[in-house]
Amino acid sequence: MKKSILFLFILFSILLAPQKVWATQYGEIEIEKKISLDKKVFNPQDQIFVDNLSATQYLFPADDKVVFQIKVTNTNNEKIDKVIVRDTLPLDYLKLYDSGSFTILDNGELRADIYNLEPGQTVELSLTAKVLKQEELPQASGYYCAYNIAQAWIEGINGTYQDNSLVCLKTEGYITTKGGLPLEVKTYPEAGPADSLLILLGSGILALTGSIFLKKK
Numbered sequence: 001m002k003k004s005i006l007f008l009f010i011l012f013s014i015l016l017a018p019q020k021v022w023a024t025q026y027g028e029i030e031i032e033k034k035i036s037l038d039k040k041v042f043n044p045q046d047q048i049f050v051d052n053l054s055a056t057q058y059l060f061p062a063d064d065k066v067v068f069q070i071k072v073t074n075t076n077n078e079k080i081d082k083v084i085v086r087d088t089l090p091l092d093y094l095k096l097y098d099s100g101s102f103t104i105l106d107n108g109e110l111r112a113d114i115y116n117l118e119p120g121q122t123v124e125l126s127l128t129a130k131v132l133k134q135e136e137l138p139q140a141s142g143y144y145c146a147y148n149i150a151q152a153w154i155e156g157i158n159g160t161y162q163d164n165s166l167v168c169l170k171t172e173g174y175i176t177t178k179g180g181l182p183l184e185v186k187t188y189p190e191a192g193p194a195d196s197l198l199i200l201l202g203s204g205i206l207a208l209t210g211s212i213f214l215k216k217k
Helices: 002-015 193-216
Strands: 020-023 029-032 035-043 048-050 065-074 080-088 094-098 110-117 122-131 142-154 161-171 173-176 182-185
Touching: 035 080, 035 142, 065 080, 065 110, 065 142, 065 161, 080 122, 110 122
Parallel strands: 035 161
Antiparallel strands: 020 029, 035 048, 035 065, 065 122, 080 110, 080 142, 094 122, 142 161, 173 182
C-alpha cells in the first residue's frame, strides 16, 4: 500500500513539473519553456507573413525590400522582467534598410529589449532589409537563398530560443559589351543523373529498334 502511494506521488510530481524544451543554438541546454519565439517574412505576392519563402514561392529581385516580423510571447504564468531579442541578417546579399523595433548597437548587432512581459502577452517586433543592387549580386542567372535568424533569451536564465525565416533572392547575369551596354547572360542547368539516364535509355531503345529493323531486312 505504501509503495502504491509513493508511486502515485512520484507520477504526479513528474506530470506537474514545469515543461522543458531544448535550446540547440549553444548545444543541449535544458531551459524552462517560458517564452515562444516566432519569426516570419512578408510574402509580397500573397500579402501575408509566412515562416519561409522558398525559391518556388517568391524570389526577391535586386534592390527590393524584405520585411521580417518577430513575435515574442510569454507562455509562463508569471511576469517576465526582461527578454532580450537579437536579429542577424545574412549579410552576403542583404543589408539593413530600417531597423524598425530594433536598436543598432556599436558592434552592429540588432537588439531589442522587452520589459515586463505579462503572462500570455505577445510583443511584435519588425525590421526591413534590402537586397543589394544588381551589380553587387552574383553575376549569373539564378537565385540565392539564406536564413534570417532571430534569437531571444530571458535575462538571468541560461538558454536561448531561436527561429529563422528562409528568403531567396533573384540574380541576373550581365556582361558589358564593347559599346558599354549590358548584355544579359543566360545560364542553363546541366543535365543531371536523371536526364542522363533518360538519354541513355532513349539511345538504347533507338539502337535496339534499328538492330531489329536491320535483321528483318
